[in-house]
Amino acid sequence: MSAVSLSTDPHPRDDLWWRGAVIYQIYPRSFRDLDGDGVGDLPGIIDKLGYVADLGVDAIWISPFFKSPMADFGYDIADYRAVDPLFGSIDDFDRLLAKAHALGLKVMIDQVLSHTSSEHEWFKRSRESRDNDHADWYVWADAREDGTAPNNWMSLFGGVAWRWEPRRQQYYLHNFLSSQPDLNFHNPAVRAAVLDNVRFWLDRGVDGLRLDAINFCFHDAQLRDNPPKPPAQRVGRGFSPDNPYAFQYHHYNNTQPQNLAFLADLRALLDEYPGAVALGEISSEDSLATMDEYTRHGRLHMGYSFELLTDDYSVAHIRDTVQRLEGTMREGWPCWAISNHDVQRVVTRWGRGARPAHFATMLSALTCSLRGSVCVYQGEELGLPEAEVPYESLQDPYGKAFWPTFKGRDGCRTPLPWDASERAGFSTGEAWLPIPASHRGLDVATQHADRDSMLNGFRRFLSWRKRHAALLDGAIAFVDSAEPAIAFVRGERNEAMLMAFNLGGDEASVELGAMADWQVDSGHGLPQGRVVDGRLILPAYGIYAARAGR
Known part of the structure; x- marks a missing residue:
């Protein structure tokens, strides 16, 4: 194990609320519908903000609710300053913002700047x-x-x-x-207008921006052809494997050097609003290198990529991804995600078959133990699997175009189940996507009543995590381990935490050495490993947490 580096960051936590924050992504269409039209809305979000706050998260990120023809369900914006009537009104947004702040939640909104x-x-x-x-x-x-x-x-x-x-x-x-x-974006008038739209929402009091496809703002002004990619390297992240998009190196249609100056201008605007932050979604030919570049001093506060949104559920992939980013990102701050509105739900993607109920909680615990902030997609706390949506019910144009080899993104966008009723407490009307049978029994009401449910396990872990500064802001150093066990130490000032996770369905072990004497901390609520003769024994999908004796 490499030496543990302990942070000595002098800034108070309220200035850096986003460092180590857990950000809950709300996809408005599928969260909660109050007007009965079958599509979620801002009043529906307001109605359930108490539930979100009780999870123990720090902030919400709301996917687009702006005026739009909805060709891409809000990521095609027709008016950046108007709330689409489908979701409510600007007054509804102001009420949402006020209630979230009263509950101690920060509010981040999607900004889709590269296209309209x-x-x-x-x-x-x-x-x-x-x-x-x-x-x-x-x-x-x-x-x-x-x-x-x-x-x-x-x-x-x-x-x-x-x-x-x-x-x-x-x-x-x-x-x-x-x-x-x-x-x-080569036109300065465009950049000025885009920043002016951002200012509109900052003036209303939002706490941050999630920047969609932020590396796509600039294109190569010479319009040079992208070079072809060899067949063996046509493995795309975030898009269908049979998509011809994967046939090219995307050197010229995105991630241009001129974007860095625009990010600096955007950061300067954000700095006028104390506490306002920017989280960039980044998908480039080398996303980890771009994350580093985009989060250096004077640019974005945080960046996240698709590295953990792939099908690769292995210790080697997770460890390599984190270590490569740690070795690259010297100034910036990462944000991790294992699910979102664009990819298959993680329980299905990484579960690949039957798993115990605490499998989903273990995955959330692992993600929330890495160095960085975390985006949690609605339903992740419930352990929802990917929904099977029949072709006749598909809404996603991406899925319709690539059916049947790729079924699109509707399977992760079905309505959140709130109770066991026919319409799952989502709406009094017919939902825009069907409520899947696989989500029956996983609803909020049922899980809330079950002490051992995934929902309550998620709540317990986040509550426990908040008590450990090392897990919020500390450095990370990996411990030597073999599949399927992953282990690392998080360090923060005078506290260091050993965290170990078994990603497999059989018992696994890790050689601890001097760390065998660390003090066990089992308050996280997940199946806990045990130390035998200096060796850590982890139960299937279990974890182990211990504090340095100081």
Whole structure:
């Protein structure tokens, strides 16, 4: 084991509330519906904020609720300053913010800066002609001599990343859906307008931003072709494996060096609002290196990538990912996620079959024990598996395009089950996605009443975690271990914690050496390992926690 580095950060915790914070992601469409239309809304979130606060999390991140035609369910924004009537009103948002703050919860909102909806007024003006006041606000390019697209860039949702616009007799760039045209961040007027929209929400009192696809803001101004990727390396993160997007190295359609200056401008704006933070979603050819670059001094506060959102459930992958980031990220702060609204739910993705109830809690405990902050996706605390959504009920355009080899993202977006009733307490109307049979019995009410449920296990672990400064802000050093056991020490000032996890269904062991005499701390509520002759014995999917004797 390498030496444990103990933090001596002089800043008070209230200035750095986000370091070690657990951030609960709310996907509004599927959280709680109060008006009976089958789609979740802001009043529904307000109604259940007490539940979220009782989990022991520090903040909420709310996925987009802005005015949108909903082609990509809110990630195609038509008005950055308006709440879509589907979700409520701006007054509802203000009430949500006030109640969250009264409960001690910080509020982060999604900001989708790299592209807009094709229904945004900016784009409607831009497409009309090549010489109006918004003509250069999007990425426009002439066709090649044979009429084909300007270059070989591909859309993440499949197919070419260019669409022809007859009004201008030009193509426009869309890294995602064709109804999500990319803004031209090389234009200073665009950057100023984007920052002004961010200021609007900071002025209302939000505590932070989750920045969607933040490395996609700038494109290569020369529109150079992306080089091909060898078949053996076509393993994509966050998209279907049969998607031609994986056939290229994406050197030119995202992650351009000019983005760093924009991030500095964004940080300068945030610094005008004490305590406001930015968390960037990053998916690049080398996401860990980009996380380091984007979170250096004067840029984003935190970054997260898709490294733990893959199918690889192994000690080697988790340890390698964390160690590579630790060796790369010298100034920034990581944020970890094992589930979100874009990937298969972790219990299914990593469970791969029957697992005991505490398996889900163990995964959450492992993630919350790594150095960094954590994003927890709604339903993770309940151990919800991926839902099977039949083709006729699919809503996700991504899933419809790649069916049946890839079924899209609807399986992780089904409504949160609140009780055991027919409609799961989500809505009085027909839900926008079906309530899966596999979620029956995993609802909040049922689990709340069961002391040994995953929900109560999640609550117990977060409560226990808050009592250990080492797990909030301490350094990390791995202990030598073999599959399926992973072990590391977290250190913070005068406290160090040994954390060990068994990722397998059989008993596992770890040689502890001098750490065998550390003081056991079993208040986390999960199946606890035991030390025998200096060796740690871990039960199936169990954990071990011990404090240095000081």
